[in-house]
Amino acid sequence: MNQLFDVTGKTVCVTGASSGLGRQAASLLAGAGARVIGLARRADALAAWRENTPGETASLTADLSDRDSLQDIARDAAQPFGAIDILINAAGINTRQSADDVTDAGWDVTLNLNLAAPFFLAQAMVPAMKKNGWGRIVNFASLQSRRAFPGGISYGASKGGVEQMTRAMAEAWSRDGITANALAPGFFRTELTGPVFADPVLAQRNADQTCIGRNGEPVDLDGPLMFVCSDASAYVTGQTLFVDGGFTAK
Structure with missing residues (x-):
């Protein structure tokens, strides 16, 4: 059973590793024996993550919103430990603009970082995965992949x-040994959801909408993440797993 979930020696790139669920994912995989490159814009936050994370880690400071740099970012991510085996696209932004107030700039930055960057970064890393005959791409979806929330039209x-x-x-890529799956977290306390948890009434209302009766803790994502990153999910691809305490089941 342990072999099914083993990621020892795998090289992982985690975007958004400086905070929130990206940081949780990067720390989890490093602790499980993977060699993890944390990628984010904030060098100080990445340094703090590395300082507090045992295992083989490296950091890469980069701006994923600069689409022209994504090929270079993919190349640089492979420098510390070699070709990337597992890509986790956890970086994201939520501008929280109502439909009437959405701007061109807000729309573009949201779609670029949340949708275009994960694709083009994966596209740049896929050739090495194909060569090795094994790869994992893990995207971060959302409750809003299926549900419409106020102020969330672009997100x-x-x-x-x-x-x-x-x-x-x-x-496109599963016949080459590369699976692609998405995790869709419910309401977890992160920097991105800070405005939600700043309102105790709203946070409790969200918890009450789950089947379990509470909002998510970062560790709640650990098991699902290990599943989609390992051989345990070898015959699972193209799926979105909602880790939401049953929010979308009600």
């Missing part, structure tokens, strides 16, 4: 796109 559009993109990635 929801991007995350709905992530779900479809994941299916399309699976169709």
Whole structure:
């Protein structure tokens, strides 16, 4: 059983590793024996992550919103430990603009970072995965991949796109030994969801909408993440797993 979930020696690139669920994922995999490159914009936060994370780690400071740099970012990510085996696209942004107030700039930055960057970064890393005959792409979807929330039209559009993109990635690359799946977290306390948890009434209302009766803790993502990153999910591809305490079941 342990072999099914073993990621020892795998090289992992985690975007958004400086905070939130990206940091949780990077720390988990490093602790499980993977060689982890944390990628984010904030060098100080990445340094703090490495300082507090045992295992083989490296950091890469980069701006994923600069689409022209993604090929270079993919190349640089392979420098510390070699070709990337597992790509986790956890970086994201939520501008929280109502439909009437969405701007061109807000729309573009959201769709670019949440949808375009994960695809083009994966596209740049796939050739090495094909050569090795093994790879894992893990995208981060959202409750808003399926549900419409106030102030979330651009974010929801991007995350709905992530779900479809994941299916399309699976169709394109799974015959080469590369699976593509998405995790869709419910309400977890992170920097991105800070405004939600700043309102105790709203946070409790969200908890009450789950089947379990509480909001998510970062460790709740650990098991599902290990599943989609390992051989345990070898025959699972193109799927979106909602880790939401049953929010979408009600």
